[in-house]
Amino acid sequence: MKKIILTLFTLSFILSCKMSADFDDEKEVFIEDLISKMTLAEKAGQMNQYNGFWDATGPMPEGDYQKKRYNELKNGQVGSMLNVIGVDEIYALQKIAVEETRLGIPLIFGHDVIHGYKTIFPIPLAESSSWDLDLMEKSARVAATEASADGLNWTFAPMVDISRDARWGRVMEGAGEDPYLGSLVAKARVKGFQGDDLNDINSIVACAKHFAGYGFSEAGRDYNTTDFNHYTLHNTIMPPFKAAVDAGVRTFMNSFNTLDEIPATGHKHIQRDILKGDWNFDGFIVSDWGSIDQMIPHGFARDGEHAAELAVLAGSDMDMESSLYVSKLVGLVESGKVKEELLNDAVRRILRVKYELGLFEDPFKYCNKQRSDSELASDNNMKVALDAAKKSIVLLKNNNQLLPLQKEGEKIAIIGPLAGDKNSPLGNWRSQAVYNSASSVVEGMNKYKGNRIVYEKGVDLYYGKTNFHNRVKINYDDKSDFGKAKLAAATSDIVVMVLGEEGNQSGEGRSRTNIGLPGLQLELLKEINKINNNIILVVMSGRPLDLSWEDENIPAIVQAWHLGSKSGDAIAQVLYGDYNPSGKLTMSFPRNVGQVPVYYNFKNTGRPSTSIEQVTNSGYADVENSPLYSFGHGLSYTNFSYTNFSIDTDKLGIDSKINASIEIENIGNYKGKEVVQLYIRDIVGSIARPMKELKGFKSVELEPGESKTVNFQIDSSMLEFYTYGNKWESEVGKFHVFVGGNSNITEFKEFYLTD
Numbered sequence: 001m002k003k004i005i006l007t008l009f010t011l012s013f014i015l016s017c018k019m020s021a022d023f024d025d026e027k028e029v030f031i032e033d034l035i036s037k038m039t040l041a042e043k044a045g046q047m048n049q050y051n052g053f054w055d056a057t058g059p060m061p062e063g064d065y066q067k068k069r070y071n072e073l074k075n076g077q078v079g080s081m082l083n084v085i086g087v088d089e090i091y092a093l094q095k096i097a098v099e100e101t102r103l104g105i106p107l108i109f110g111h112d113v114i115h116g117y118k119t120i121f122p123i124p125l126a127e128s129s130s131w132d133l134d135l136m137e138k139s140a141r142v143a144a145t146e147a148s149a150d151g152l153n154w155t156f157a158p159m160v161d162i163s164r165d166a167r168w169g170r171v172m173e174g175a176g177e178d179p180y181l182g183s184l185v186a187k188a189r190v191k192g193f194q195g196d197d198l199n200d201i202n203s204i205v206a207c208a209k210h211f212a213g214y215g216f217s218e219a220g221r222d223y224n225t226t227d228f229n230h231y232t233l234h235n236t237i238m239p240p241f242k243a244a245v246d247a248g249v250r251t252f253m254n255s256f257n258t259l260d261e262i263p264a265t266g267h268k269h270i271q272r273d274i275l276k277g278d279w280n281f282d283g284f285i286v287s288d289w290g291s292i293d294q295m296i297p298h299g300f301a302r303d304g305e306h307a308a309e310l311a312v313l314a315g316s317d318m319d320m321e322s323s324l325y326v327s328k329l330v331g332l333v334e335s336g337k338v339k340e341e342l343l344n345d346a347v348r349r350i351l352r353v354k355y356e357l358g359l360f361e362d363p364f365k366y367c368n369k370q371r372s373d374s375e376l377a378s379d380n381n382m383k384v385a386l387d388a389a390k391k392s393i394v395l396l397k398n399n400n401q402l403l404p405l406q407k408e409g410e411k412i413a414i415i416g417p418l419a420g421d422k423n424s425p426l427g428n429w430r431s432q433a434v435y436n437s438a439s440s441v442v443e444g445m446n447k448y449k450g451n452r453i454v455y456e457k458g459v460d461l462y463y464g465k466t467n468f469h470n471r472v473k474i475n476y477d478d479k480s481d482f483g484k485a486k487l488a489a490a491t492s493d494i495v496v497m498v499l500g501e502e503g504n505q506s507g508e509g510r511s512r513t514n515i516g517l518p519g520l521q522l523e524l525l526k527e528i529n530k531i532n533n534n535i536i537l538v539v540m541s542g543r544p545l546d547l548s549w550e551d552e553n554i555p556a557i558v559q560a561w562h563l564g565s566k567s568g569d570a571i572a573q574v575l576y577g578d579y580n581p582s583g584k585l586t587m588s589f590p591r592n593v594g595q596v597p598v599y600y601n602f603k604n605t606g607r608p609s610t611s612i613e614q615v616t617n618s619g620y621a622d623v624e625n626s627p628l629y630s631f632g633h634g635l636s637y638t639n640f641s642y643t644n645f646s647i648d649t650d651k652l653g654i655d656s657k658i659n660a661s662i663e664i665e666n667i668g669n670y671k672g673k674e675v676v677q678l679y680i681r682d683i684v685g686s687i688a689r690p691m692k693e694l695k696g697f698k699s700v701e702l703e704p705g706e707s708k709t710v711n712f713q714i715d716s717s718m719l720e721f722y723t724y725g726n727k728w729e730s731e732v733g734k735f736h737v738f739v740g741g742n743s744n745i746t747e748f749k750e751f752y753l754t755d
C-alpha cells in the first residue's frame, strides 16, 4: 500500500512540476511569438502608461491631451492605464485595446490601493502597529478582492520605504523604521494582494515601492535629495524590497529621489545589477509619476530624449506619465543610441505579467458588475476593517488607570474637531472611499448608552473639503467655540479629547517642519486641562507627532492614527475596554522635531551619552537622546511581568542554535495580548553596528494570572548583515540578546558566535 501511495505522490509531483514548467514554457513561447510580431512603435507603446480620465495622482499635462492619448490607445501605443475607476470605464478602454489595435494586446489597469479600496483599513503605519502579519495579509486580500471586483488588476502597493523621519508625510504609507519588521510586512502584503495564484479572479499584481531610499529624503522634505552610504542602503533600505521579491512580487516602482546623486529612475546599479541581476527579478519596473521626465530638473538629463535613453538603459521598463517612451524610444533605437533588445526585454517583462494575470485568455475577466456590486464595502469586509482598526490602536499612556472607561454612571464630555469628523479617519490614499463615510468617535461612543455624553467640537481644525491635491486650510485664529467646550468639561467627570491631523495632512507632498498638534488644538487642550484634568487624549495622525507637552500633562493618551472606515467604533470599543489595546509602535515618537531622525536601532558613537549633563558626549543640552515613545512601545489595560530570561548556551556555531526563553505572566485584571520582542546586538563588527536589531517577535494572549514560557531560536543567519567586505554574512564575536515588551529593554544575555 505504502508503495502505491509513494508512487502516486511521485507521479503527482512530477506532473505538477511538468505543468508549471509547461505553463512557463507556454508563457515564454507565447510572449516571444508576440514580440516577434510587434513594431518598434508598438513596443514603445507597451512601455507607456497614461492616467485615466479619472482623478489624477500627479500633475497632468496642459491642453487637450485626452484626444491625442485616445488616438495613441487605438494605435496600440498604450500598455497600461492608471486611475481608471469602475467596470464600465475599464471595459470601454480594454475593448479599444483588444478590438481596435493591430495586435489586440490587453491593457493592465493600476491604481493606488494602499489601505483598502472602498472598505478603508487603517493607514499602513497604523496597521503595522498591530504586528499581526496574518491580519495585514487579510486586509490586503480584502482590498484586492474589492479592487479586482471593480475592474482593476494592479495596485501600486505595498510601499516598503523604511523611514525614520516624522516630518515626511509618506511615513503613513509604510511600516515604520525597522527593516526586519518591514520585510515581514512587505511579504504579508504582497501575498495578500497577489494570493497564491495571479490568475485567481481576486488577485491583483502588487508593486514594491519606492525603489529606493525615498524614505531618507533629506530633512523629511518630500522628493528631496537623499544622502546615505551603501551600508545603509543594503542593511536598512533594501531588505523589505528583497523580501517582496522573495514573496513573488511582480512589479516594482522606482522613486523620485536621487541616491548616490543619481535619480533612481536612471540608476542602473540598483535596477539592473541588484534587482534584475543579483535578485533575478523577472517582473517589470514602472517609473513613478513623471520621474523619467523629472531627470531633466534633477540636472541628470539634457532633454526628454536623453531622459528616455537614460531611463531605459537603467532598466526602467514602463513610463508612468512622462510620455517620453512613447515619443522618443523609436527614434533612439533608429539612431542606434538604444538597442532594440532593451525594448524587447522591457516588453517581455510587461507581457509576462499580463499573461500571468490571465489577461490574454480573457481581457474582460475583471469586468463583472455583479461582483462589484456584491464585494464593495460588504459587511464582511467592514468586519475585517473593524478588527484591523482595533488592533492598530496603541495605548501610549494610562496614568491612574483612567482607562478603560466605566460603562455607566459617568458624565463624559467628548471634545475636539476630530471627534465628530467622518472624513479624516479615512486618511490619505483613500482610493474609492465615500467622503465622510468613516464612523466617528462620537458615533462610536454613542453606541454605549450607560453614560451621559456631551459633544463639543471646541475648535475647527480645518475649513472646507480636502483632497489629494489641495493644502488643508488650517484654522489658526477662530476660538469662538472654546467657551462651549470649557463648559462641557466643567460639567463632566471625564473628558475624551480627539485631536490630531486632518486625513490629508500626511501622505504624499505633506511634509511638515512642525510636527505638533496642528492649528489651535494644543491651545484648546491646555484650556480644557485647566478646568478638568481627567482627560483621555485620542490622537489621530498619519505620523508620530510631538506629544511632549501632552505626555507631561495629560494622564491618558491613545494613538489612533487614521483607522479607516470603522475608526470610531474601534476607538470606542478600546476606550470602553471591549478590546484591550495591544498595538506596539513601529516608529519612534520624537520629543520634538529637533530630535528627528530618532530611531531605536541607532549607532553607539564614540561618545555615547546617557544624560544631558554629559557635555562632551553625543547628546543635546535640552533633551535626552531617547525618543518620547520608543519603537515597540505600547501599553495594555493589564500588566505583564517578564521573568526567568535565559539562554541554553552561550556558544553559537555556524550550524547550531541557541534557545532563548523567558516567562511572561499577566499580573493584571484584564485578558491581554502582548507582542514579545527579541533583539540582538552585535558588539563588534567590520562596520559600526546598531545598539539593537529586532530579530523576532511572538504574540501571546494571557488571561489574568496566566503565564507562558516564550522561546526563540537564534541561529547564525539572524546575525548576517552587509559587511565591510560588501557581502551578506555573519561575523564571529560577542553578541547580546534581549527579550521583552519594547526596544528599551536593558537586561541581556551574552553569547559568542564562533567559527
Ligand code: GLC
Residues within 6 Å of the ligand: 057, 058, 082, 112, 156, 209, 288, 289, 508
Ligand atoms: C504618486 C506616488 C506613487 C503613486 C503614483 C501613482 O506620485 O509617488 O506612490 O503610486 O504616483 O499614483
